Amino acid sequence: xxxxxxMLSRNALYRLGQRREAMDDIQNRIxxxxxxxxxxxxxxxxxxxxxxxxxxxQNEQYLRNIDSSEAWIDNTVSLxxxxxxxxxxxxxxxxxGADGQADANIRNTLADQTESLLQEAMSIVNSQYxxxxxxxxxxxxxxNPFVENAGVVSYLGNDQSMSRQYSENVSIEINVDGQSxxxxxxxxxxxxxxxxxxxxxxxxxxxxxxxxxxAGDKMLGLTALAGTRSSNLRLIRNRLxxxxxxxxxxxxxxxxxxxxxxxxxxxxxxxxxxxxxxxTAKTINLNILQYLG
Amino acid sequence: xxxxSMFEIGRRSLSAYKSAIDVTSGNIANANxxxxxxxRVDLRNLTQTNGVLGRLGSGVAPADLMRTRQRFAETxxxxxxxxxxxxxxxxxxxxxxxxxxxxxxxxxxxxVLSEFWNSWNDLANDPESDALRSLVKNKGQLLADxxxxxxxxxLQFQQQVKPQITSTVNDINRxxxxxxxxxxxxxxxxxxxxxxxxxxxxxxxxxxxxxxxKEKDNGEVSIFFxxxxxxxxxxxxxxxxxxxxxxAVQSVGVVFKDSNYEPxxxxxxxxxxxxxxxxxxxxYLDSLDTLAVNVAEKVNELHAAGYNVAGTTGVNFFDxxxxxxxxxxxxxxxxxxxxxxATRAATExxxxxxxxxxxxxxxxxxxxxxxxxxxxxxxxxSVIGSDIDNASFLRESQELITxxxxxxxxxxxxxxxxxxxxxxxxxxxxxxxxxxxxxxxDQMLETVLSLR
Numbered sequence: 133x134x135x136x137x138x139m140l141s142r143n144a145l146y147r148l149g150q151r152r153e154a155m156d157d158i159q160n161r162i163x164x165x166x167x168x169x170x171x172x173x174x175x176x177x178x179x180x181x182x183x184x185x186x187x188x189x190q191n192e193q194y195l196r197n198i199d200s201s202e203a204w205i206d207n208t209v210s211l212x213x214x215x216x217x218x219x220x221x222x223x224x225x226x227x228x229g230a231d232g233q234a235d236a237n238i239r240n241t242l243a244d245q246t247e248s249l250l251q252e253a254m255s256i257v258n259s260q261y262x263x264x265x266x267x268x269x270x271x272x273x274x275x276n277p278f279v280e281n282a283g284v285v286s287y288l289g290n291d292q293s294m295s296r297q298y299s300e301n302v303s304i305e306i307n308v309d310g311q312s313x314x315x316x317x318x319x320x321x322x323x324x325x326x327x328x329x330x331x332x333x334x335x336x337x338x339x340x341x342x343x344x345x346x347a348g349d350k351m352l353g354l355t356a357l358a359g360t361r362s363s364n365l366r367l368i369r370n371r372l373x374x375x376x377x378x379x380x381x382x383x384x385x386x387x388x389x390x391x392x393x394x395x396x397x398x399x400x401x402x403x404x405x406x407x408x409x410x411x412t413a414k415t416i417n418l419n420i421l422q423y424l425g
Numbered sequence: 426x427x428x429x430s431m432f433e434i435g436r437r438s439l440s441a442y443k444s445a446i447d448v449t450s451g452n453i454a455n456a457n458x459x460x461x462x463x464x465r466v467d468l469r470n471l472t473q474t475n476g477v478l479g480r481l482g483s484g485v486a487p488a489d490l491m492r493t494r495q496r497f498a499e500t501x502x503x504x505x506x507x508x509x510x511x512x513x514x515x516x517x518x519x520x521x522x523x524x525x526x527x528x529x530x531x532x533x534x535x536x537v538l539s540e541f542w543n544s545w546n547d548l549a550n551d552p553e554s555d556a557l558r559s560l561v562k563n564k565g566q567l568l569a570d571x572x573x574x575x576x577x578x579x580l581q582f583q584q585q586v587k588p589q590i591t592s593t594v595n596d597i598n599r600x601x602x603x604x605x606x607x608x609x610x611x612x613x614x615x616x617x618x619x620x621x622x623x624x625x626x627x628x629x630x631x632x633x634x635x636x637x638x639k640e641k642d643n644g645e646v647s648i649f650f651x652x653x654x655x656x657x658x659x660x661x662x663x664x665x666x667x668x669x670x671x672x673a674v675q676s677v678g679v680v681f682k683d684s685n686y687e688p689x690x691x692x693x694x695x696x697x698x699x700x701x702x703x704x705x706x707x708x709y710l711d712s713l714d715t716l717a718v719n720v721a722e723k724v725n726e727l728h729a730a731g732y733n734v735a736g737t738t739g740v741n742f743f744d745x746x747x748x749x750x751x752x753x754x755x756x757x758x759x760x761x762x763x764x765x766x767a768t769r770a771a772t773e774x775x776x777x778x779x780x781x782x783x784x785x786x787x788x789x790x791x792x793x794x795x796x797x798x799x800x801x802x803x804x805x806x807s808v809i810g811s812d813i814d815n816a817s818f819l820r821e822s823q824e825l826i827t828x829x830x831x832x833x834x835x836x837x838x839x840x841x842x843x844x845x846x847x848x849x850x851x852x853x854x855x856x857x858x859x860x861x862x863x864x865x866x867d868q869m870l871e872t873v874l875s876l877r
Contacts, residue, residue: 133836134836134837134839134841134844135836135841136456136835136836136839136840136841137456137457137839137840137841137842138456138457138459138835138839138840139831139832139835139836139839141457142828142831142835143828143832146824146828170523170524170810171523171806171807171809171810171811171813172519172520172523172809172810172811172813172814172817173810174810174814175807175810175811175814176807178803178806178807178810179803179804179806179807182535182799182803182806183800183803185535186535186539186799186800186803189536189539189543190539190788193542193543193546193547196546196547196550197546197549197550200550200551201550262551263553264553264776268774268776269774269776270769270773270774270775270776270777271774271775271776272553272774272775272776273553273734273775273776289774290774292773292774292776292777294776294777294778295778295782296549296550296778297546297549297782297785297786300789303782307776419842419843419846420842420843420846420847421842421846424846424850
């Protein structure tokens with residue numbers, strides 16, 4: 133086979149160019165840490181990695197939701213617990229007032245104390261958290277959703293729930309609306325207690341004990357519900373964090389470069405390139421002119 | 426045979442070997458000239474009319490000066506050049522488009538879209554907040570900017586391809602004219618250097634479009650493109666370019682000037698240019714438009730039915746006239762007053778976030794051609810990526826094929842210094858030997874003349 137000058141140089145340059153290109157690619161992968169930097173590097177791995185990135189970003193958003201909701205829910209739960217405390221104290225007042233040995237004076241004092249308990253309950257249910265009324269349903273801009281008029285408490289908010297999303301199909305309500313609190317009958321019971329204490333009516337006072345007990349039980353139910361939400365959120369948080377860790381490792385598998393493999397490839401390429409350079413230099417130099425006289 | 430005719434033999438040898446050395450030195454000088462075909466001198470034996478011993482030879486004379494050609498490799502190379510150039514051109518152009526659409530790092534359209542949806546969720550966590558509404562407005566503007574930017578830069582890129590197409594067509598016409606001139610000259614003379622330049626021109630042309638070459642015995646060529654004559658004898662059909670500027674996304678047609686016939690461009694860099702200009706770029710822009718229109722439509726639908734804190738409703742989030750990615754922008758009213766952003770539905774209190782949540786959830790809905798918006802965009806990027814991948818792969822295989830053919834051609838038509846140097850030594854020795862013949866005959870003559 134005839135070998136000509138242009139053949140030699142063209143082939144040599146082509147092969148050297150290929151080695152160089154391979155080294156360049158490896159260097160790119162090592163310095164960016166990624167095997168797939170753009171879609172043309174590996175279209176299927178790229179779209180897999182992109183989908184995971186989207187999921188990871190969504191999960192991070194959900195985690196942020198959990199952060200902001202947890203505080204609200206915990207605040208609600210502790211307010212409900214304080215309210216339950218007030219109900220227990222009111223029951224105590226009722227018990228003392230229902231005692232046969234109590235007289236009008238004692239009952240009057242008890243009525244005063246119950247009134248201040250009522251005021252305390254009012255201030256609890258009118259609490260604000262971050263400038264929003266906690267128990268107003270979704271009418272959070274109403275400053276005082278519960279108003280008292282001559283011992284009768286009425287509610288100005290609504291009974292709507294506010295929910296937050298923590299996963300693609302998982303929404304959880306975060307509030308306890310004021311209507312449910314009204315429905316426990318706690319304020320009616322306390323108003324009745326005050327009225328019957330002032331009226332020195334032992335039978336009426338005894339009747340309110342049952343009402344307060346019912347109200348207290350229902351209140352406990354609401355508190356427990358709110359507390360469950362809090363623990364649900366913790367479970368969801370753990371699940372999301374674990375899922376993200378898994379997704380990140382899948383994504384890394386698809387698109388990141390394996391440094392150990394790349395560095396070994398690089399060294400191999402480097403050796404081949406050096407060998408190719410040396411051989412090319414020797415071959416190109418050899419010709420018959422060096423040997424003719 | 427007389428002594429003087431022996432002088433003739435000597436003289437003819439000297440001149441024959443001198444021309445042989447001429448040709449060899451020409452070859453050596455052009456050893457690294459890629460467009461040069463090796464010349465070869467055929468020396469033939471001259472026969473003599475009757476002599477003493479019957480037919481004796483009367484020396485040597487150069488017969489033909491031949492260009493050594495490998496016809497098969499040449500034609501195949503012209504054919505394969507078209508494929509190689511087409512894929513090279515496509516690959517280069519599409520890589521530029523890919524960088525416009527962004528990779529998966531931050532700032533690309535994918536991450537801007539994610540941030541937009543997430544801002545709605547942040548607002549859903551605190552629906553009464555004005556600060557978070559401003560944030561949603563900001564992310565909306567960022568999304569609009571990103572869309573507009575991507576679309577416009579792609580359009581600009583398409584514009585940049587235009588002068589490349591025009592200049593390629595001009596080059597084709599220019600080469601055509603040069604070939605016609607060479608054809609005229611080859612009709613009268615038989616010049617191997619002309620044939621070399623003719624072949625170089627044809628090689629250049631073969632990289633621009635797909636051609637068929639027919640060669641006559643005297644070296645004149647006819648070149649066909651798409652079944653029609655590009656060059657034949659002295660006739661040339663020039664090409665011209667028509668741009669259709671009816672819409673922002675333009676299209677181009679390459680036609681024969683006289684007949685206005687538009688041939689199909691199957692290969693060459695022109696094929697890559699025209700395909701990218703007419704097919705690839707418009708389809709990518711189309712997909713971007715679809716994404717923009719559907720996102721704007723669905724968000725507006727939900728938003729206009731929603732109420733903000735003050736109770737205003739019926740406000741669109743994105744502008745009414747969004748017909749594509751370049752007209753994708755926010756409602757100016759909201760830009761001026763972000764408190765107009767709706768978060769709740771009709772009968773709900775201000776703490777409710779149902780509308781904000783449902784807008785956030787649009788990212789999971791198959792609102793763009795049965796795909797979620799981010800999936801649709803990722804698909805678009807994958808399509809661009811596979812187009813590049815394909816072009817790259819085909820280019821590499823074409824490179825191997827053309828390398829192979831070049832090697833085959835060079836084997837026959839290339840200059841090997843070793844071979845030429847050896848021949849040089851050989852011819853020089855023959856030259857010296859021929860000189861010796863003259864010397865010897867001279868002595869013979871002297872001997873004869875000195876007879877008394």
